[in-house]
Amino acid sequence: MKEVSQMQTRYEYGGDEFIFVQLSEAMSLEANFKGIAITRKLKEANLQGVQDICPSNASYMVRFDPDVIEPEELMAHLQQIEREMEGLDDITITSRLVDVPVYFNDPWTHEALMRFRDRHQTPDSTDLEYSAKINGYDTTEAFIEAITSAPFLVSMIGFVPGLPWCFQMVPQEKQIEVPKYVRPRTFTPERAFGFGGAFSVIYPVQGAGGYQLYGIAPSPIYQKEQTLFDFQDSIVFPKQGDIFRYRSIGADEYQAIREQVEDGSFIYHKKEIQFTPGEVLADLEAFAERALRRLYHD
Amino acid sequence: MINVLKPGLQTTVQDRGRIGYYEIGMPPSGAMDKYAYTVANLLVGNDPSAAVLEITYLGPVLEFGKTMKISLTGGEIPPKINGQPVPMWTTLEVREGDQLSFDFVKGGARVYLAVEGGIAVPLVMGSRSTYTLIGIGGFEGRALAEGDVIHTADMIQKTVAAGTSVDASLIPTYGKTHDIRVVVGLCSYRLTDASKETFLATEWTVTPEANRTGYRHRGERLQFVEREQPFGAGSNPSNVTDLGYPIGSIQVPDGVEPIVLLHDAVTGGGYATIATVISSDLDRMAQVKTNEKVRFVSVTMAEALEARRDVQAKLGRVAQMIESGS
16 A cells, blocks of 8 residues: 555644544545544554544544553554554455435525625635536536535544535545635535535534535434434434435425424435455445445345 | 522533543533532532533522522632622532622633532433533533523532631632643644744733633734645645644634634634643633733643642542541
């Protein structure tokens, strides 16, 4: 794994209760897979005094109780896990493939983005039009097609509870990249689907936000009442390492799913998938094809 | 039972915090000043994880529905019962119908009110702390409002005699300038050497944006090392590929106004973090007010751990004193 050996890891203390490990300054699937592998090993080790293990995009963070485990001892343990990981080819990652419907160009996010035109790069076009153009797509339909044709890896959860940062599993030259708003909005609808930098997100709750807005998901990311099937064990649905396929839907299907959510019968369509990072990185297109086949046809 | 006659500026139910959910983007919440929180519970004989009220800047007016022990610790927002001043850091006994109110804040920013048995609210993910952003924990997921009725729990461990008080040497004092110790690190490699020095040499002024999510400071502009931004990091030199933010970590969006993230903060994002406030000084940060001055003092991990042990030793002495006095 040439790319991995080129990544330079930084180990840093965050006060007396945190260790922050930056695997790479740049975002890449390699860095994210490496973070998944290390943090899963660390979880298995079940060390006394470790309180939180937080894998992020190209880094991870551990919160610990220094009264229970010496900071230096934990640091050495983390470095050892990294040393013992020879390559990413011998690691098998099991994750959930999830069908995530998105209603693009919907009336609610459209209204929100029109309210904040003065904070955007282009007051005269929509976020979709602007993003399509700067990424070299002739139409917004072609741009939506690019988003929905290849799956996204949930590379990090955070900011607010449940918010999934998603990184598309395509070669870097095909990655969509967009700037955030010039000044953040003070309002974003709940379940809005947005894009910022190289990441797509779904906003779990209504609030401020700076990502370009393209649509809205009918299914929740966060459910405080935990009445839906997918929320029985946690108030948030996404997990780091999940693979999301955004599927473009229209107003009718949006309405139908909303009714299922409201009457409590909604269940995310999902399948389990196993893969090795090496296999994925060797041929992203083949992996996307396999993932979609597994999700919809197996 | 306690009746909320006036809620104060922001009065919330807090305990030790909701630990272990950072991975899903859930900050711990919990009492901002853990020292004051811990002593407040000790003074009424509570289990150390009992919930208390955290009172900010402007105190509430509360009416007690029965006889109970209470204690008030933290910053100096002088308390009164039925209009008569009462001491802080002392076990007090109130009776049915007694009203607790507060004068204007004299020092510090937050007071902790512990009641015998603790505040009774449901445990949410292992904690009673309020997290208002998504409306969970505490009293209905929000700050107290006029007309609320709060109940007390039975998380009591021992009886402490009214009049028991904490020795003055164990009561922190708060001026208008604050030395806050930090461990420099995380993404501090992004700052120029000159700006690292500026960060530590500047006397920062706390802006009005100072609350449970974080404290923003005004002062000098900081510069980042020039580079071609890595893929995924965003275009501003203060941007990094989105990462996790430790509690107490300091970020400087666009090089202006360092923000110290606190207990209700976002758990991650795309700004370079340059240092982290040590755990023992998060307590002091909680008692800093808008327009006061903050200087960040760089310490080593060994010094941070020593400061942590000092706090624990002090709490040990408080517990011992209360034990022997009761």
